Amino acid sequence: MSVQPQTRRMGRFIDLWPHISVLSASVMLTALIASAFFGNTLISTTVQADEEEPATLGPIQLQQQPVGALRVDVLAVIPENQWVTYEIQILDRNNQPIATGIKQAWRETGTWSEEGESGTWDESDAQSSLDMRARQEELVTISIQVLDHTDTSGQAIDQPVPFEVTVHNGVVDGRYLWAGFLGSTILAMISRMAVSASGTVAIRKTIFDSDVGDRAVVGGSDRLVQVNVNINSDETSPKSLDVHLWIKDRSGEQLYEHSFPVQLSLTKEDGKVESATGNLNVFFLLEPRSSYGFYVEVMPDGPVDQTELSVRDGAKTLGIPKVIHLKSI
Amino acid sequence: MLTPFLAIATLVITGVTITAGYTQTSALQLREERQSLYWPRYGTTLSGRYYGNSWQPLPTRSAYGEFRGGGPGAGK
Numbered sequence: 001m002s003v004q005p006q007t008r009r010m011g012r013f014i015d016l017w018p019h020i021s022v023l024s025a026s027v028m029l030t031a032l033i034a035s036a037f038f039g040n041t042l043i044s045t046t047v048q049a050d051e052e053e054p055a056t057l058g059p060i061q062l063q064q065q066p067v068g069a070l071r072v073d074v075l076a077v078i079p080e081n082q083w084v085t086y087e088i089q090i091l092d093r094n095n096q097p098i099a100t101g102i103k104q105a106w107r108e109t110g111t112w113s114e115e116g117e118s119g120t121w122d123e124s125d126a127q128s129s130l131d132m133r134a135r136q137e138e139l140v141t142i143s144i145q146v147l148d149h150t151d152t153s154g155q156a157i158d159q160p161v162p163f164e165v166t167v168h169n170g171v172v173d174g175r176y177l178w179a180g181f182l183g184s185t186i187l188a189m190i191s192r193m194a195v196s197a198s199g200t201v202a203i204r205k206t207i208f209d210s211d212v213g214d215r216a217v218v219g220g221s222d223r224l225v226q227v228n229v230n231i232n233s234d235e236t237s238p239k240s241l242d243v244h245l246w247i248k249d250r251s252g253e254q255l256y257e258h259s260f261p262v263q264l265s266l267t268k269e270d271g272k273v274e275s276a277t278g279n280l281n282v283f284f285l286l287e288p289r290s291s292y293g294f295y296v297e298v299m300p301d302g303p304v305d306q307t308e309l310s311v312r313d314g315a316k317t318l319g320i321p322k323v324i325h326l327k328s329i
Numbered sequence: 330m331l332t333p334f335l336a337i338a339t340l341v342i343t344g345v346t347i348t349a350g351y352t353q354t355s356a357l358q359l360r361e362e363r364q365s366l367y368w369p370r371y372g373t374t375l376s377g378r379y380y381g382n383s384w385q386p387l388p389t390r391s392a393y394g395e396f397r398g399g400g401p402g403a404g405k
Contacts, residue, residue: 017332021339031347052396054376062359069353087376089396090359099357099383101369102376129370131356138359147393173350175368180346184339191335284360316332 006325013193014223015316021188029182032177039171050160052147064137066171069131076126077162085148088130093139103128199315210304213295217314219286226315229280229296230323232306237264237276247291259314
């Protein structure tokens with residue numbers, strides 16, 4: 001017998017997990033943005049150092065802190081085509097080194113010419129950075145020492161090198177935050193896409209025509225049924241097609257029928273339509289759980305190359321979609 | 330199901346990276362002998378290690394000569 005279809009929005013089939021993923025990724029983004037506001041600049045200056053005479057900065061008071069570290073950034077200002085190996089030394093209040101980091105810096109220039117064009121290039125790697133945390137209170141002095149200074153052929157150069165030094169305290173390590181942001185955003189996106197593939201596939205049938213149908217056991221009072229129709233059409237496609245859907249009960253009696261307009265997305269080449277695709281997604285709540293037949297006819301049928309019908313049982317949703325409720329006694 | 334697994338993975342990534350970033354687990358921990366989590370920034374590698382109350386330079390460091398860093402009375 002025919003039933004009265006009731007359409008209303010239902011939120012009870014929402015999958016909460018993708019929303020948790022998105023929330024987590026939002027927290028990650030907030031943490032990343034907040035990190036830019038952490039820390040204050042203690043020193044920002046340029047010093048000179050050579051192999052005999054290191055440059056010193058400080059002293060700086062360091063305390064144990066729960067968040068953040070002391071960051072010493074040193075940029076060697078190297079003349080063209082020279083190599084400078086330098087060391088950042090951290091000395092305690094007794095002038096004893098408690099930490100040292102080495103940077104092998106270089107700057108090389110040259111010319112290039114290719115296919116009639118030419119130009120110059122200038123590459124360098126002269127930036128170094130040392131983050132440190134203290135377990136106890138320290139009074140530190142920073143020393144920049146040049147360990148080796150040569151030209152690109154290895155000949156020693158006896159000239160002082162300028163170093164731009166910046167010291168911040170209370171800064172956080174953004175590398176982890178960027179990695180976390182990238183990872184969590186990708187997972188959140190995958191998680192949202194996974195919802196449209198939720199539930200078990202009860203029917204998946206493709207026909208190289210415009211009429212397709214099949215029958216399967218689906219439904220129940222707590223199982224959302226997702227009917228999806230995918231259409232591929234040719235160069236004679238109009239802007240929209242009508243998808244006619246019938247649902248029959250276990251005895252073959254018609255329960256539901258409706259014509260859904262579907263907008264086609266046209267693929268054009270040089271302004272002319274080459275092909276088109278269209279998609280229809282309808283949610284049903286079918287009671288009781290039983291064998292139901294799903295039949296689809298696409299009209300007009302001329303342009304239609306392929307029609308795929310897929311019915312998922314026990315589907316989940318991201319939001320609160322319209323659901324057509326068919327309850328047969 | 331896939332979505333609970335992805336949500337838990339996202340939560341773990343968020344928790345671990347925010348903790349590691351904000352508490353600077355990859356910074357040089359001063360006066361610590363083991364620096365297993367040190368992650369060099371801009372290619373700045375450590376040229377020694379802390380051992381028994383003082384900083385010991387690495388063997389390769391001796392190619393460059395002694396520490397001459399800072400303060401009056403140090404070096405020459």
